[in-house]
Amino acid sequence: MTKAKWLLVLLCVMNLGLAAMHLSGYFFLFLKPTGYLIPLVINIIVLFFINKKLWVGLGLVVGIPALFIHGLMILFMEYDYTKIDSPYDSQSLMIEYRDVTLGETTYFYNFYKTRFGVIGKLLENQSVEFMVRGPEYPVEEGAEAALGAHNPTWISKDIVRFNSWKGAKDVYLASSSSAVSTKEIDNFILKAESNSDGETITINGIEFITRYNPKAGQRWIDVLSDGDEGPIPRQQCSRIVRNEERGYYMLEECTHQWEYELYPLTDGQ
Incomplete structure (x- = not known):
């Protein structure tokens, strides 16, 4: 096989x-900051x-316009990136972000x-979009501050809270971690308040079980x-x-401390 054919095969493998x-x-x-410009x-x-x-002619007719259009797309989208490292040394979270100002x-x-x-x-279906007005928040602090990316909390090895x-x-790094809804939590609260015993729910990888002692x-x-x-x-x-007010389901009157922030009231969306 000639060198030209080898190059063509490698090119096809790369593209596929x-x-x-x-x-x-x-x-x-x-490749994310420049899209597919390099390929x-x-x-x-x-x-x-x-x-x-x-390919001289094809490069002029197709290649240059394609590069020009691609450059404009990158210019207008212009995402920035930051990485959040996990304290569990298992995986990290990359955040792709941008902002658009049109009055708000x-x-x-x-x-x-x-x-x-x-x-x-x-991470599909976990993208975030929200709008703020200048008087509400100091928008000059930037998109990372708006998300709270400088001080995230790793709820578990697969869950990061901003x-x-x-x-x-x-943000759930494993799909199984997000298998709960606010409706399920509300139902669990109702069962606990009705003195049900043995009802269970798993939230952020932690299991909760209702208990009731009828004599007492x-x-x-x-x-x-998973331990202490x-x-x-x-x-x-x-x-x-x-x-x-705080925007959370709160776990209250606990053995180790008075309360914990358990889960966002809006399913984290």
Whole structure:
């Protein structure tokens, strides 16, 4: 096989690989700031090398306009990036963000989980968008401050909580971690208040069980976590309540401390 054919095969493998990754939600993170500009340039250079006569004209007619349009798209979208490292040393979270100001400022965020910082997977249905007005918040602090990206809380190895200007946002790096809704939590609260015994719910990887002692007329909630470490360790609490002011379900009157922020009232969306 000639050198030209080898180059053509490698080019096809690269293009098919990038297409397959894109369709499955995976990306080379180092390509995100410029999109697919680098692969596009590689395609033009390799094809030009393989057949100069054919690709000189095609490069001028197709390649240059494609690069120009792509450049405009990058210019107008212009995302920035920051990485949040996990204290569990298992994986990290890459945040893709930008803002648009038209009287008010609108912030856009996408999230990617990554283990080594090279390849990331888009966390679908977890993107965030919210609008703020200048008098409400100091917009000059930027998009990272608006999200609360400088002080995130790792609820578990698969859950990161941001305290944004518009309330709490929980990002789930594993789909199984988000298998709860505010409706389910409300139903669990009703069952606890009706003195049900043995009802369970799992929130952010922690199991909660309603308990009731009819002789003593006492009810409580058992909190079962992976030991005594983490934001909410194993213990007993009196109740879960909705706190509209703080924007959280609160776990109250617990063995180790009075209360814990348990889960956002808005499902973290």
